[in-house]
Amino acid sequence: MKKFQTVCPYCGTGCNIDIFVENNKIVKAEPTKKHPVNDGELCLKGMYGWEYVHSPRRLTKPLLRKKNGVFSKEGKLEEVSWDEAYEFATDRIKATVKNYSPNHIMGFSSARCLNEDNYVFQKLFRVLGTNNVDHCARL
């Protein structure tokens, strides 16, 4: 069993958690002892809220809305390759910026994701020429 120190993914307290892993699966979580934030304690969610990582309902492949094999607003979500997904995303962003303006795209970033995730997300929008990026801090 290997131990990794991480930070709780729920509220903003920032409790440190020791995650124990066996065969690439989390088997238990324990509060990091003597850590200044949570000093060896955890709440229910910190202790038992990791199971979703291994949920069989996790998304594993990109999905694109398609009808008769091509993108359609009337279609249904279908699994596609990463290559097709990236091509669709980049084509649509480029086309929106070109046909309308950079300010016709908008991004919702995430208070649940890493600093590093948030940073590159907002950088992409800024470099494209718009400040249309916000997240659920307000909600």
Add this chain to the structure above:
Amino acid sequence: MTNNLVEFATDADVIFCIGTNTSECHPIIAMQMLRGMKRGAKLIVIDPKKTDMAKKADIFLQIPVGANIQLLNTIINYIIQNDLCNKEFIKKHCHGFDYIKEAVKDFTLERLEKEIGADPEKVKQIAELYAKAPASSIAYTMGITQFVDGTANVMSLSNLALITGQIGRPGTGINPLRGQNNVQGACDMGALPNWIPAGSVTTEFAQSQAKIVWKTELNPQPGYIMTDVPHHIEEGNIKLLYVFGENPAMSDPWTEHFIHACHELETLIVQDIFLTETAQIADLVLPAATWTEKEGTFLNTSRVVQHLAKAVEPVAGLEPDWKVICNIAKRMEIAGFDFSKAEDIWNEVRKLSPNQFGGISYERIKKEQGLAWPCPDENHPGTPIQYADFKSFLPDGKFKIVPIGHADDEKQRDVFEAEIRKKCKIPDDYPVACGMPSAVPTKVYPCMFTTGRKVYHYHTGTMTRECKALEFGADIMGASIEVSPDIAESQDLETGCYALVENKNGKMVAKVFINPDLIEGTIFTTFHYHEADGNKLADASQKDPLSGMNPLKMSIAGIRKISEKEFREFRIKEDELMHPSKMYKTVKGA
């Protein structure tokens, strides 16, 4: 937070909690507060709900939803009238004391008792305890901010701390307990329409840093705020929306409006770990690695940057969110996204915002168990307490006390603001604010309707409801509608019966729980459950003039008992609306 959360345990003599259900929403912070009480600290709790912490408090004052400004102005007035101010602090470090003195002078204990039924003795005790203690700390959450006067509420708390000098020392300060693991970080990283990590997009510093580090001309015009997005989509101003790690189809107020607007987009891209309610209406869904599957940093409520180790290999070879975003940027042939690991990204943040993060390296945060910004260089110890030199971020280093009034409606608000400016000769560029209710019960919608969390779940339940120990173990009650006993009596409801709650924004059904801890005339529910989402009824038409926040905590609604048959029929329709994709129910092999 201006201070570190551990100071509740180690330094605060008085802990002043307002609009926070701390033990349900921040259990470990509640633990630190209880440790403080063991040391001898006094706990004050002010809330419409008699929360667990309220039951443990030295003084609990139950106030109606949205009565914060009336109460805080009365406390401030009492402190001024009874000479409990910190005159030296005010003289040396503050502007605007005369303005506030004028603004609060009519907020008497008698008037407060008449308007909201608050016991004058208790209010007096709260004012004296807070003002006289060597170190008093304010803690608040969304029971302060999610109103049309949320920013005025926050400024009222700041006024209280400033006139008593309860700031800049251990165990003092103004401490918003952040609700999401990285909401502080998302803001600091520039996931805001007016802000990049180097500061406001309108400033010269941010402009020049963007040029140096990003090699790009930063658009000086702030972008759209989130709460305006459905409107901008309908107006044709937004054609493509890219959502990552967020479920606005459930978390935004007046959810039907948001979902409807999304159908008018040309492109909706959603990047998430599950097929959320928002992902199900997307055109393109991009999966990504999740927590414990990637290395990186979070910023907690005390502004501390902390390190997360990668513990497991991502399912199906998925990549971290940042990598998916970089892949898109690289395909578009945009330079500056060649990061090979999370640490490289963090080092660019340090370059872009050197005054705040320059000294915070991965190596140091791992070794030192986190570091609080600002931390400009490698030898700087970080800043657990803001304003320790009693200097604000304003050019002259002084704090502004903001005169705040209370009105019945928007017209009255404008009258107050104009009058106080004239009377006190307040310059146009000095802030003035005024609170007001966003909803008053009517004959059709006679109840106050408010929302919050339960300890078992988190936000829209995307993660916690996938954890059996929480969903099927701890949370035995599931979605419910909590009502105050007077509503139960007048509407003939009993615990366990089914009821429908509705207003002009939406409807929801669930089992009823009569909660004697709720203040009279109030309905409470959560936003954890897609089958009964309280945000469907939240008011998205009004907002705070400064922050754009909608009054999620304050709506009006009607309630009536329904049969089990009606309940089942409603739930089926609800499920069809929230989960249009057949894939949602598919359980794939692990």
